[in-house]
Amino acid sequence: MIKTNAMRIIEKEGVTYNVHTCDGGALSGVEVAAVLGQDADRVYKTLVTTAGAGRFYVFVVPVASELDLKKAAKAAGEKAVEMLPQKSLLPVTGYIHGGCSPVGMKKLFPTFLDSSADGKTIFVSGGKVGVQVELASADLVRITNARFADIARV
Numbered sequence: 237m238i239k240t241n242a243m244r245i246i247e248k249e250g251v252t253y254n255v256h257t258c259d260g261g262a263l264s265g266v267e268v269a270a271v272l273g274q275d276a277d278r279v280y281k282t283l284v285t286t287a288g289a290g291r292f293y294v295f296v297v298p299v300a301s302e303l304d305l306k307k308a309a310k311a312a313g314e315k316a317v318e319m320l321p322q323k324s325l326l327p328v329t330g331y332i333h334g335g336c337s338p339v340g341m342k343k344l345f346p347t348f349l350d351s352s353a354d355g356k357t358i359f360v361s362g363g364k365v366g367v368q369v370e371l372a373s374a375d376l377v378r379i380t381n382a383r384f385a386d387i388a389r390v
Contacts, residue, residue, distance in 0.1 A: 240337070240340070240362050240363035240364050240367060241330075241340040241363055242337040242339040242340040242361070242362050242363035243255065243362060243363070243369065244340075245339050245340045245379065246339060246369065246371065246375075246379065249375070249378070249379050251371055251372075251375040251378075251379065252371070252372075252375075253369045253370060253371040253375075254369070254371075255362060255367065255368070255369055255370075256272050256359065256367075256368045256369075256370060257366055257367055257368070258271040258272060258366050258368070259366060264299070265279060265280075265281045265299025265300070266299050266300050268299065268368065269299055269300075269359075272359065272368065274359060276298060276299050276300040277298050277300070277352065278356065278357070278358055278359055279298070279299045279358070279359040279368070280296045280297060280298055280299065280349075280350070280353065280358050280359065280360050281296070281297060281298075281299050281360075281361075282294060282295075282296050282336045282337060282338045282360060282361055283295045283296075283297065283303050283319065284319075284320040284325060284329060284336065284345070285303075285305070285308060285312075285317040285318060285319055285320055286317065286318060286324075287309070287312065287314040287315075287316065287317045287318075291314070292320065292328055292343075292345045292346075293308070293312045293314075293317055293345060293346050293347075293348070294338055294341070294345045294346070294347040294348070294380070294382075295308050295311075295347075295348050295350075295387055296338050296347070296348070296349045296350060296353070296360060296376075296382070297350045297387060297388040298350060298352060298353075298388060300390070301350070301388035301389060301390050302388070302389045302390075303319075303387060303388065304387055304388060304389040305317055305318065305319075307385070307386055307387045307388075307389075308348070308385075308387045311348050311383070311385035311386075311387055312346060312348070328341075328342070329341040329342060330342040331361075331363060332365070334361075334365040335363060335364045335365040335366075335367070336361055336363075337360060337361040337362060337363040337369075338360055338361075338376065338380050338382070339360070339363070339369075339376070339380060340363055344380065344381060346381075347380040347381065347382035347383075348382060348383055348384075348385045348387055349373060349376060349377060349382045349383070349384055349385070350384070350385070350386070350387050350388040351384045351385060351386050351387075352388060353373040353376075353384070354373060354384050355373065355374075356372075356373050357370060357371065357372050357373070358370070358371070358372075358373050358376070360376065
């Protein structure tokens with residue numbers, strides 16, 4: 237298997253991780269969890285928001301949840317944030333929809349991991365559609381300089 241940029245960064249940081257792959261094209265996060273045989277509360281999706289020109293924030297929440305934009309804005313210290321338009325995802329992050337990892341974006345944006353991940357081993361995108369990496373949430377926080385925050389709406 238070809239290593240993604242996210243995997244190279246994780247390895248460079250000395251973090252133990254596992255790679256999981258699933259075929260089938262564009263699956264929802266909940267479908268990915270099912271294919272991997274995992275509870276949806278261990279599989280997380282990466283969402284990118286903007287608070288205006290050049291102000292981007294990354295939020296990582298369970299796949300069966302939604303990002304609470306009010307909680308997200310509060311965590312980021314902004315009045316409001318909105319989802320980054322899908323057409324802007326690749327130019328801003330270097331990743332495409334369905335393969336956006338919180339690790340290895342073009343820049344290290346302020347990153348927030350839902351507090352439900354604290355103390356768990358979780359799955360996040362490995363930087364390519366159909367590739368997930370499993371790692372300790374504490375390692376993800378360290379690699380991305382993330383903070384835990386209550387940002388998900390179930």
